[in-house]
Structure formats: structure tokens, C-alpha cells
Amino acid sequence: MHELTRDQARRIAVRAQLLDADRPGDVVEVAEQLAVIKIDPTAVIAPCEHTMLWSRIGWSYETGQLQKAVEIDRLLFEYDGTYRPTSLLPLMRPAMRRYPQYEKQRQWLEANDAFRRDVLARLRAEGPMLADEIPDTAQVVRDSADGWYGPNQVPRMLEALSRQGVVAVSGRQGRRRVWDVAERVFPSVLPEYPDDEADRLLAERRLQAAGIAKQRSPWTRVGEAGEPARVEGSKWMWRVDPEALAHRDDEIDGRVAFLNPYDGMLSDRPRLKELFEFDYVLEQFKPKAQRVHGYFAHPILMGDRFVGQLDAQLDKREGVLQVNAIHEQLPFEPEEYDMIRAELDDLAEWLGVPVAGAG
Template sequence: MTVELTREQARRIAVRAQALETSGPDDVLDTVRRLTFVKVDPVSAVAPSADVVFWSRLGERYDPAEVARGLEVDRTLFELDLMIRPMDDLALFRPAMRHWPPHERTRNWLAVNEPFRRDVMIRVSGQGPLPASEIPDTAVVPWSSSGWTNDRNVMILLECLMMRGDLAVAGRRNGERLWDLAERVYPDVPDLDEEVAYRMRNERRLASLGILRQRKAAGSPGEPIDTRGIGEPATVAGLRGAWRVDPAALERADEPIEERTALLSPLDRLVFDRPRLAELFDFEYVLEMYKPRDQRRWGYWAMPILHGDRLVGKVDATADRTNGVLRVDAIHEDEPFTGDLVEAVFGELDSLAGWLGLEIGGRAVGLPSAE
């Protein structure tokens, strides 16, 4: 039987799945378990994106040291493919590692560079954990591309060996990944059938997002989700096509979301899938950091504003650490803000500034409306 949802019900499901209710997660580990992963990204206009994702769920009690402790000491978390994941999920990735890489070009490059691989494994075995900068490049054939990966042989090989399960990220030093033998980082995990593990990964991802289009490999290229045959089939009023919804999320689909206001990273999973964002939330968003300044509508790293189950605007803010200020240059309203909503947005900005150890300032501060 196909579940018939209103767009409001679908939004509630999506917001709850991403742990953005007033009663949020308990701690960092609980957050990552519920989200399945938090993406690591070096851009830090306000703070690193992963930190903003955690802050938006945990508030000022979030301490980045808790992430480092989970990754490097307690081993309750692991980093794979620039994504922080719960160690509970490692067993779901191990089967795919046995058959990696999927592309012939990468397989051929690894085959011709077998001496290079041996050199790296011997060095890491004896001296690891090591950053890439301390590993010599002995590639027989360089990695060739038209982009930033061209001739970056050491990093390409390390990432290949990570995806194969030979090496693992043991921690970070000044933001740079430290590489070690996987057996010294990962615990022993159950040996799952690859098809079973893949299905479980898809089910976990659907649960973390609540509702998705029914299709093969939906989502970002680095983390595809095959939604066919998982969850419950659904339709969303006013939208064409088939959807899949997490069965557990249906129990509260009619229960209103408390009108908590949250500022989100542009890479937050609630807003990352732009077509889904437009369909369910009727929210237009483009990350404009790659655009020339005079072509930006909302700002370099404009943070979407979530209010209850609606996305209502964007905040153009930058952390000016030199002057100790969280600079708020604009608050863009997608719909007219009430006085209470203006107060709630500035309350979140005050909280963000306090967590960063900055004072709040900028052109938009003190204005009743930013438009």
C-alpha cells in the first residue's frame, strides 16, 4: 500500500530524521549515529562545516574535542572518504572494500604502481600514523587528471588504500589526515554478505533523511542511495513521481514540529539535495562561494534558516577572528519575518557567536529586518 503524504508531513519527517527538533541528540556520537555521517570540509567561513552541523544539533555544549576523542581515543567514530561515521557502521562498509575499486582506470593505475603501494605500506607499518607530507612519492606512473588531483600520487594512493580497507585515518594533525594500518585503527567486525550490507546502508541512509525520491543511486556521487525496495512507497501531494519513506518516521508524521529556529551549514544534509529541497520545502538555494562577489545574491557561505519545518531565509555571516567578531552582513527573508522570528534568528546568532568566542556585529545587527 502506498502512503499518501502532504508536503507538510513530508517536511516534518525530513526535519525529524535530521535530528533538528528541540529535543535533539544527546552528544556527538548520538548525532553521528542518527545522521549516519557528517561530512568533513575545509571551508571555514564561520567554522568548519562539520562543526556547524554538530553545533546546530547540540548548541553551545558542543565541543570539537569530543569528535577528536571519538576518532582517535575511544574509536567510537571513524573517518572514511572525508565523512565522520559511527564505528557501529564499519561492518556495513567492509564488504564493499573487498571489491574496491569499481573503475577500470583506477584498477590499472594501482596494478602498475604495485611497487609504490608496497613502499607506502612498509613505511606506514613501521612509522605510522603518518601525514601524506611525510610519505615519499615513488609512483611508477603518475595519476593524470585535468583537475586538482593531477600528479598528486601520494594522496591518491592513500585514499585508494583507505577505500580498499588497507589503511585508515587514525586522526588529524593541524587538519591533515594521519594514515595508519587499518588493523591498528579498526576493531574486528562481523563479516556480512555484501548485498545484505549494501541494503542495510541504504536503509540507514533513508532513516537519516526520512523521505527520498524512489530511484537508483539518489543523492551525492560520493554516497549514492538505492531507494528501490526499501522503506515504504509513498506519494507527496502536489509532487509527481514515487517516493520512499522510513516506516518508523510515519508514526509522528501528523505531530507538529516545535518551532525551533536553527542556522544550518550549506552542506547540511537537510539542504544538500537541492532538487529535494525545492520540492519539499519550496526553498531556493545555491552555494555561492564559487561565484564572483558581484554575482552573489545571498553571500559567500549563506546559512539557511530553519524555523519549525520550514526554511524561511538565509544568513550571510562570517567569522572575523582577527577582530573577534561574528560579522552578520545580511539576513535574507524568503517570507516576511514576524517579530518573534527576528528575535529567534538573532538569538541563534548570539548563541553561535558565543560558541565561537566572538562578539556579534556587522551591517545587519540591530535591524528589525534585513531586507
């Protein structure tokens, strides 16, 4: 049982997410460590996948590097609204073969078996294709209770087949996904793992990305991966990545990072509050009158502490990065404010615009 201070636990988490001063060199290195890069079209500043990569790599990151890694080098692949390293694919195959687990989805697929075969035949003969280029021949229509899917059943079928590893996203036209059969997207030869070993190795990769996680967490499912730990002042039982422990006492250089609201560092909200004492609420879906920090405020990480939130957006019409407010968790020291302004200037330079507003 490892005994960790809160400072040590935070340092482990920050390093695991590649947010310390030792920046990674490229897109693939980031993906291999983080395991998951969220794709989200909300581009208040820039889409999540690009801001996640910029916040780690810095000024040398160019958006075309991600496209090259996914569509040309095939070192990353798109799955379920994320980019993942291709090294994870063999570990995901057993779960793909078990899909679907819910009876309603299984019944819909069985009832639409002819539709399924139509989609695969079309892709094999004519792919890669956009979803709207594939005819909807569904025998059974399933309504979308949450409004996520429209009446066209093709996107729903493609999503189901992608979760089975039968089709895959081969690339994108703008924000639109281009689909193909999986054998033309994924490597032809992949190692095979038994279900239990694959699940264990996936848990280890999740812990590697988190550094430290609550042992029983629905947000960071690490199970028995790593080694047990206690954190000073916390009643939780934790699991910690053994490799991360070697640097637990190393100081974190106080660089600044602006994190997209969908960044993986923020996804485990209970851990964020327990370790960092940061209670982050995304106000995107709140009525305007109820917002405190802004529609899509980016948390500001400085070293191993969250110090505030950045309310800003890229104003394409005016050609500026418009800063509405910099909300301070605690009052900034002058040198801390200078560091934040320097990071803002770097962000604006990456976007190719000047900074406007907020002092």
C-alpha cells in the same frame, strides 16, 4: 502506500536530521542517526563538521568531543571526506573489497603495485604518518585533470587504499590527516555481511537519515528501503522510514537552525525544492558581482520551513561574528526575528565572540 501531506513529509525529514526541538545528547548519537558528517575546511563561520554538530546539539557541543569520539573512543571513523559511525563499517566492507570499479584506477593500482607495498610497509614499520612523510616511489604517475591532486602520488595512493579499507585516517594534526594501517585503527573483529545484505542495510541507514526520499534519487540512494509513499502535490514516488511514520502528525517546535552549506540536510537539492519549496544555490564559486545572498550563506530553518539565509563570517582579526545580512525568504514576524537573533547570540557565544552588524 502511505499518503502524506507536505507538512507531514517535511516534519519527517526535519526530525530525521535531528533539527527539531528534541536535541540529541552527544556527537555519537548524531553520527548514528545521520550516518555521515561532512568534513570541509571552509571555515567562514566554522568548519562544516563542527557547525553540523552545533546545529543539532547546541550550546553543550565542544569541538574536542568530535576528536575524542574519532581518535580515542574510535566510535567514529574518517572516510572519504566524512565522519561516519563505526557501526557502519561492517556494512561498508563489501563495497571496499569491490574497489576500484573504474578501469583507469584499477590499471594505475596494478602498475604501482610496488609503490603500494612501499606505502604499506612504511606505515606498518613507522606509522601513524602524514602523507608528506611517506616517499613517493610511484612507477606510473597519473595526472589530475581537475587539479585535486598534485604531482606527488602518495595522497592518491593513500586515498585508494583507504577506499579499500587497507589504510585509514587515525587522526588529524590541525587539518592534516594522519594515516595508519587499518588494523590499528578499526576494530579487530567485525561482523561479516554478504554484499546484497550489506547494500540493503546501507540503504536503510540512508533512509533513516533522510526520513523520506525519492525512490529513484542519485542524491539519496535508498532503493527499495522502507515503505512506499505519496506526498500531496508531488508526482514523485517516495520511500519513507517506517519508524518515522509514527510521529508524522506531531507538530515541529519552531526552533531555528543555521545550516552549513555542506550540511546533509541540504545535499539532496531536488528533494529540498520538492518538499520545502526552497531552491538553494551555493554562491561560493560564483563571481562576486553575481552573488545575491553572499559567498557562503547559511540557510535558516525555522521549524519545518526554510525562511531565509544568513550571510555572516567569523572575523578573527576583529574578534566578532560579522553579520552582513539576514535575507528573508518571506518577511519575518517580530517574534520570528527575535528567535533568529537569539540563535545568532547563541552561535556567537559558542564561537566566543560578540555579534556585529545587521541591526
